[in-house]
Amino acid sequence: MSDLDGREAAFEAKYAHDEDLKFKIEARCCKLVGLWAAEKLGIVDASNAEAYAKEVVISNLEEAGFDDVKRKLTGDFDNKKLDVTEHEIDTKLVECSSEAKKQIMEETE
Numbered sequence: 274m275s276d277l278d279g280r281e282a283a284f285e286a287k288y289a290h291d292e293d294l295k296f297k298i299e300a301r302c303c304k305l306v307g308l309w310a311a312e313k314l315g316i317v318d319a320s321n322a323e324a325y326a327k328e329v330v331i332s333n334l335e336e337a338g339f340d341d342v343k344r345k346l347t348g349d350f351d352n353k354k355l356d357v358t359e360h361e362i363d364t365k366l367v368e369c370s371s372e373a374k375k376q377i378m379e380e381t382e
Contacts, residue, residue, distance in 0.1 A: 294377060301373035302366065303330040303342055309365055310346050314353055339366055 307326030335341040
């Protein structure tokens with residue numbers, strides 16, 4: 274029975290680790306997208322760009338997926354009268370997700 278308990282604990286530990294990595298990758302992705310958006314919005318000061326990127330990360334905590342992030346970015350782009358399409362945002366999210374995964378995996382090695 275203890276062998277089964279050990280396997281269960283190992284699976285639970287792996288699941289927790291995988292979920293933690295997933296969360297870190299998603300947060301990093303949102304930060305990278307936020308920095309890209311800050312540049313598009315004309316936020317040139319590094320500390321202001323970081324603050325904006327943090328807002329984007331926080332916006333992602335509202336619901337699963339990136340729909341909440343896309344709503345924030347679309348609203349901010351619309352307020353500045355910038356013509357940034359949903360396709361551009363989706364493309365940037367995919368790019369940043371790949372980059373975020375690469376960065377996080379390098380940090381955990």
